[in-house]
Amino acid sequence: MSDPTAALRATRLGRAFRGHSALSDCDLELPAGRVTALVGPNGAGKSTLLQLAAGLLRPTTGRIQVFGHAPGSREARARTAFLAQEKPLHPRFTVADTLRLGRELNRGWDQALAERLVRAAGISLTARVGSLSGGNRTRVALALALGKRAELLLLDEPLADLDPVARHDVTALLMAEAAERGVTILMSSHVLSELEDVCDHVLLLKDGAVRLAGDAQELRAAHTRITGRAHPLEPDGLPHDFDRSTVVHAVTAGRQVTALVRGGSATAAAAGEEDRWISETPTLEDLLLAHLRAPRADRTEAAA
Numbered sequence: 001m002s003d004p005t006a007a008l009r010a011t012r013l014g015r016a017f018r019g020h021s022a023l024s025d026c027d028l029e030l031p032a033g034r035v036t037a038l039v040g041p042n043g044a045g046k047s048t049l050l051q052l053a054a055g056l057l058r059p060t061t062g063r064i065q066v067f068g069h070a071p072g073s074r075e076a077r078a079r080t081a082f083l084a085q086e087k088p089l090h091p092r093f094t095v096a097d098t099l100r101l102g103r104e105l106n107r108g109w110d111q112a113l114a115e116r117l118v119r120a121a122g123i124s125l126t127a128r129v130g131s132l133s134g135g136n137r138t139r140v141a142l143a144l145a146l147g148k149r150a151e152l153l154l155l156d157e158p159l160a161d162l163d164p165v166a167r168h169d170v171t172a173l174l175m176a177e178a179a180e181r182g183v184t185i186l187m188s189s190h191v192l193s194e195l196e197d198v199c200d201h202v203l204l205l206k207d208g209a210v211r212l213a214g215d216a217q218e219l220r221a222a223h224t225r226i227t228g229r230a231h232p233l234e235p236d237g238l239p240h241d242f243d244r245s246t247v248v249h250a251v252t253a254g255r256q257v258t259a260l261v262r263g264g265s266a267t268a269a270a271a272g273e274e275d276r277w278i279s280e281t282p283t284l285e286d287l288l289l290a291h292l293r294a295p296r297a298d299r300t301e302a303a304a
Helices: 046-054 074-079 095-105 111-120 134-147 164-181 216-221 267-271 284-293
Strands: 008-017 020-030 035-039 061-066 080-083 152-156 184-188 201-206 209-215 223-229 247-253 256-262 278-280
Touching: 008 046, 020 046, 020 061, 020 201, 020 209, 035 046, 035 164, 035 284, 046 061, 046 080, 046 152, 046 184, 074 080, 080 134, 095 111, 095 134, 111 134, 134 152, 134 164, 152 164, 164 184, 201 216, 201 284, 209 216, 209 284, 216 223, 216 284, 223 284, 247 284, 256 284
Parallel strands: 035 184, 035 201, 080 152, 152 184
Antiparallel strands: 008 020, 008 061, 201 209, 223 256, 223 278, 247 256
């Protein structure tokens, strides 16, 4: 059923570049007020999706809406802030110039917030953007995005240039924005381990299509990670009579096999009474890695 409060909705969305399909027949709904992890291998279409949502690209097929409006429209632009992976800032502007540009272009601009974010990182307002380190340019770009006070933040690899302390600080800031102001965040990242305590919703793209989507905790609860003795006569290490239609991905290391399976209530029984299997709820990183490594699927898997 369609969610009327969705911050971002796409129907049969597709985008091609010179005959190559970056996205194809994508159906998705991004719930408002949630922090969504956008994950996938390189070339999966993550940046393309973010640029479509920001109104920087137009769909080749299908449609996409932001709070019920077309991306790039006046209504959508006022409610959306986009931080590109390249963090495009004018290198000859000072930090103060950059924030002044944000104030002039955005009616709901929060100058105090933007300056506070910059000063918290020890960045001088008189420094030229081109003289800053990559991490500090990212901080200024984030201040520009957050100062807009948008309802939807589209962040393409926002943590990539930050050191561990800065990553922690920026992550805490984003979580506070979501918790205190109900901001919807769609954030792409390759660092899966950092998403566990940040994101409560998941959107996984693979081969230009949505392969996994839903509430992070519900998706974890719908899967089981099993570990046990590998069966030497089976290529995947699992017992002969194991229901392989439930297996997302399995890997054998020496005499041990580890697999992520859907459901898993009958897993131990299927393995045989003489075997001892360990069953546990997967971490978000376990879940995402297994689906990223899985063979191409014919359908989207979503949380119930």
